Amino acid sequence: RKEVEQDPGPFNVPEGATVAFNCTYSNSASQSFFWYRQDCRKEPKLLMSVYSSGNEDGRFTAQLNRASQYISLLIRDSKLSDSATYLCVVNSNTGGFKTIFGAGTRLFVKA
Amino acid sequence: NAGVTQTPKFRVLKTGQSMTLLCAQDMNHEYMYWYRQDPGMGLRLIHYSVGEGTTAKGEVPDGYNVSRLKKQNFLLGLESAAPSQTSVYFCASSSLGGGIAKNIQYFGAGTRLSVL
Numbered sequence: 498r499k500e501v502e503q504d505p506g507p508f509n510v511p512e513g514a515t516v517a518f519n520c521t522y523s524n525s526a527s528q529s530f531f532w533y534r535q536d537c538r539k540e541p542k543l544l545m546s547v548y549s550s551g552n553e554d555g556r557f558t559a560q561l562n563r564a565s566q567y568i569s570l571l572i573r574d575s576k577l578s579d580s581a582t583y584l585c586v587v588n589s590n591t592g593g594f595k596t597i598f599g600a601g602t603r604l605f606v607k608a
Numbered sequence: 609n610a611g612v613t614q615t616p617k618f619r620v621l622k623t624g625q626s627m628t629l630l631c632a633q634d635m636n637h638e639y640m641y642w643y644r645q646d647p648g649m650g651l652r653l654i655h656y657s658v659g660e661g662t663t664a665k666g667e668v669p670d671g672y673n674v675s676r677l678k679k680q681n682f683l684l685g686l687e688s689a690a691p692s693q694t695s696v697y698f699c700a701s702s703s704l705g706g707g708i709a710k711n712i713q714y715f716g717a718g719t720r721l722s723v724l
Binding site for chain 2: 501528529531539540542543546584588589590593594595596597598599600
């Protein structure tokens with residue numbers, strides 16, 4: 498089993514749709530969680546940090562469920578510019594630093 | 609504001625050749641990282657550094673060496689390139705506050721390496 502697993506994509510949605518990504522992790526000692534966005538042939542860029550209380554940034558909402566060991570990302574009112582790959586990242590520093598990236602979920606938003 | 613700069617952007621090597629990838633950051637970050645990204649897989653950490661003069665192994669360190677002689681630079685070396693090292697290599701850096709596990713990483717644009 499992979500340490501961080503994401504929904505296998507791609508997701509194809511029309512503009513204006515709401516889309517949800519899920520990510521599960523296996524290390525219960527994980528300390529911090531992030532969603533990064535990666536455009537085709539570009540570097541990953543931070544989209545949001547994920548907090549236990551959940552957090553929202555405009556059309557984006559991230560949630561963390563430590564008991565079930567998953568994080569989620571919700572995108573509302575999808576835009577064409579949201580088309581990208583979304584990477585789930587889980588970090589820990591217990592017994593040595595580890596940063597694990599999920600394989601990513603590709604999103605295509607269509608007009 | 610340059611951020612994280614990687615050189616070169618592209619490189620083609622023959623099996624057995626050596627090369628060094630350079631990463632430079634101008635954000636005064638303590639932590640620096642080297643990753644590789646292969647199709648269908650997430651980024652995998654090769655080596656990282658928590659400060660000038662220090663390096664540590666990540667998830668896939670074999671076949672690579674690193675050096676952090678200056679705080680702003682992190683070098684990744686391939687001593688004898690193999691086709692399995694064909695990949696996209698990303699460098700990243702993050703600040704000191706909050707500890708390494710909680711820091712946001714800022715990435716360079718990547719180096720596309722092909723080993724024939």
